[in-house]
C-alpha cells in the first residue's frame with residue numbers, strides 16, 4: 001500500500017517520522033477521515049474547510065493548498081479502483097530539535113495521508129442497532145478541533161466496550177454532547193433533534209449532511225441542547241460519522257430505545273443517505289442533490 005509522507009509516495013512499511021515529532025511527543029496535530037465512494041472523496045470541500053479550521057485553532061498554517069490535497073487523494077485512490085475507501089490525513093507541527101511545550105518559531109509540519117478500505121456496515125449490526133451507554137464527558141473545552149490527542153475518547157470508548165456496549169454518548173453539565181467518535185441525533189414525537197455546534201463537540205460532516213437531508217425532505221428537525229434525561233426518553237437515537245454513516249442506537253444504558261428496534265425515521269434518513277452516496281459513486285460531485 002502506498003502512502004503519502006511529506007512530499008513522497010512510498011510503501012507504508014517504509015514511512016518513518018522522527019521520534020522528536022511533536023505529534024509523537026505531545027499529540028500536537030490534527031487529522032481528518034474522508035470517505036471515498038467510487039473513487040470520489042465525499043464532501044471533500046467540507047472536510048478541507050474543517051481541516052483548515054482545526055489548523056487555525058492550533059495556530060498552524062495549512063501546509064498544502066486544496067488543489068494539492070486533491071492531487072494527493074487522487075494519486076492514492078486512483079490505483080485502488082472503485083472500492084469504497086477511507087482517506088486518513090494527519091498534520092502535526094513537525095519535529096523540533098528538543099522537547100519544548102511552547103510552539104517553536106521554525107518547524108516544518110509533518111503531513112501524512114493513507115487510504116484504507118472502508119468496509120460496508122455489518123447488515124446484522126445495522127438491523128439490530130447499536131448499544132450505547134452515557135458517560136461523563138471528561139474532555140477539554142475545544143472538542144470542535146479535530147485533534148489527534150484522543151486519550152479521553154479512547155478511555156470512554158473502552159469503558160463502553162467493557163460495559164458490553166458499542167459507543168458512549170458523553171454528557172457534560174447534564175447535556176449530551178456527542179459520541180466518542182460520532183455525533184448523535186434523537187427523534188421524539190416525529191422531530192429530529194441534535195445539539196447545536198459549540199466548543200463541546202466536533203462539527204461532524206455527517207451531522208451537517210443529515211440535517212441538510214432532513215430539511216430538504218421536509219422532515220421536522222432542530223438544533224438545541226439535549227438534557228441527558230431527554231435522551232433517555234427518546235423514541236429513536238442515531239449516531240453519525242463518516243465511517244458509521246447513520247447508525248441506529250437501540251439500547252441506551254441497558255434499556256431499549258423506543259421499541260428497541262431501528263425506527264421509521266432512521267429508515268427514511270438511511271435511505272436518503274444511501275441515495276446521496278450512490279449519486280457520488282455515479283460521478284464526481286460534492287453535491288448530493290443536483
Ligand SMILES: Cc1ncc(COP(=O)(O)O)c(C=O)c1O
Pocket residue numbers: 033153178179180181182183201202203204205206207240241242243
Ligand atoms: C468526537 C467525534 N465526533 C463526531 C465525529 C463525526 O464526524 P464526521 O461525521 O465528520 O466523521 C467524529 C468522527 O470521527 C468524532 O471523532
